[in-house]
Amino acid sequence: MRKIPFLSFEKMHSEIREEMVETFKTVYDSYWYVNGQSVQKFESEYAKFNNTSYCIGVSNGLDALYLILKALGIKPGDEIIVPSNTYIATALAVSYLEAKLVFVEPSIETYNIDVTKIEEAITSKTKAIMPVHLYGQACEMDKIMEIAQKHSIYVVEDNAQSQGAMFKGQLTGSWGIANGTSFYPGKNLGALGDAGAITTNDHNLAKNIQTLKNYGSQKKYYNEVIGHNMRLDELQAAFLSKKLTHLTSWNQQRQEIASIYNRELANLNQIILPSVHTSATHMYHQYIIRTQRRDELMKFLEDAGISTMIHYPVPPYLQKAYVHLNIPKGTFPIADELAETMISLPIWPGLKDDDVRYICQQIKTFFNV
Numbered sequence: 001m002r003k004i005p006f007l008s009f010e011k012m013h014s015e016i017r018e019e020m021v022e023t024f025k026t027v028y029d030s031y032w033y034v035n036g037q038s039v040q041k042f043e044s045e046y047a048k049f050n051n052t053s054y055c056i057g058v059s060n061g062l063d064a065l066y067l068i069l070k071a072l073g074i075k076p077g078d079e080i081i082v083p084s085n086t087y088i089a090t091a092l093a094v095s096y097l098e099a100k101l102v103f104v105e106p107s108i109e110t111y112n113i114d115v116t117k118i119e120e121a122i123t124s125k126t127k128a129i130m131p132v133h134l135y136g137q138a139c140e141m142d143k144i145m146e147i148a149q150k151h152s153i154y155v156v157e158d159n160a161q162s163q164g165a166m167f168k169g170q171l172t173g174s175w176g177i178a179n180g181t182s183f184y185p186g187k188n189l190g191a192l193g194d195a196g197a198i199t200t201n202d203h204n205l206a207k208n209i210q211t212l213k214n215y216g217s218q219k220k221y222y223n224e225v226i227g228h229n230m231r232l233d234e235l236q237a238a239f240l241s242k243k244l245t246h247l248t249s250w251n252q253q254r255q256e257i258a259s260i261y262n263r264e265l266a267n268l269n270q271i272i273l274p275s276v277h278t279s280a281t282h283m284y285h286q287y288i289i290r291t292q293r294r295d296e297l298m299k300f301l302e303d304a305g306i307s308t309m310i311h312y313p314v315p316p317y318l319q320k321a322y323v324h325l326n327i328p329k330g331t332f333p334i335a336d337e338l339a340e341t342m343i344s345l346p347i348w349p350g351l352k353d354d355d356v357r358y359i360c361q362q363i364k365t366f367f368n369v
């Protein structure tokens with residue numbers, strides 16, 4: 001029987017093995033492992049890729065979001081708008097600063113924040129909107145920017161899942177005052193460990209974040225503020241520089257796999273396929289289908305050797321970590337509905353077309369078509 005893992009680095013990493021091993025040797029033999037040239041080089045390459053003036057490499061995506069909010073001066077009691085169906089990290093960054101999470105439901109079509117519901121959530125305490133480009137698809141950034149400007153609030157994009165995506169031709173991670181991304185290994189651009197970055201066009205903000213992530217220090221042993229150690233390692237930065245040169249082609253492979261799924265599953269009325277906004281591009285960090293028979297289908301596919309996942313089974317507002325928010329189940333019915341009906345199918349560079357068709361065939365068999 002075939003075995004199709006949910007995610008495998010085998011193909012991707014075997015193809016670039018030599019250059020990655022060379023990269024390791026170069027950093028190893030440089031005898032310099034923190035705050036050095038590899039980080040600077042990657043920062044300038046990623047800023048260029050993302051079409052922003054600055055990129056600040058940091059320890060991971062969660063720290064990136066936290067550092068931005070902290071540098072923006074977010075304080076306890078400030079209100080931050082986040083989608084009700086995001087990954088927990090977006091919410092945690094807000095909680096670290098004791099700011100108030102204000103959840104807004106996603107669109108049932110794109111799964112990104114519903115721009116028609118943002119304004120009713122804004123109060124005099126609202127300081128920022130954090131759109132999350134979920135699963136690889138860009139949010140409706142023109143509307144979000146318009147609302148933010150009208151109410152004089154910040155936009156901070158969570159771009160962990162969508163490096164390379166665009167809305168109306170402009171890249172995600174280049175709209176907000178500052179934006180966080182993650183290079184967790186499984187992301188579209190993944191390090192060989194934890195890593196993340198902040199992109200911004202704001203010179204002062206870039207400088208403040210640079211200081212905050214490095215012990216509150218610009219000059220070694222002189223500390224201006226109570227900072228953190230949230231730096232990106234030289235080794236990870238060097239690996240990321242190499243992998244960045246492949247990102248566009250890997251994103252294309254994801255899109256090609258998605259188009260096979262789209263084509264092969266098009267006529268199944270028992271499942272809902274991903275829907276892409278006409279002005280957005282989708283980098284397919286995840287390929288998500290929805291069905292009322294979710295758990296049965298997952299079990300059926302598992303028995304056919306196909307691993308799938310749920311992104312995510314519990315919305316942040318229903319997590320145990322957030323019981324103190326006292327938000328009853330059912331408050332965010334779209335987030336609930338998504339959590340109950342979604343399945344993420346395998347999608348990764350190197351996944352064979354034939355395996356994608358096998359997965360589709362198994363799904364059709366399950367639904368007797």
Ligand SMILES: *Cc1c(COP(=O)(O)O)cnc(C)c1O
Nearest residue numbers: 060061062087089090160182184
């Ligand atoms: C992965 C992810 C993060 C956090 O990134 P880490 O590097 O794991 O800290 C934040 N937001 C979203 C939407 C993510 O998918």
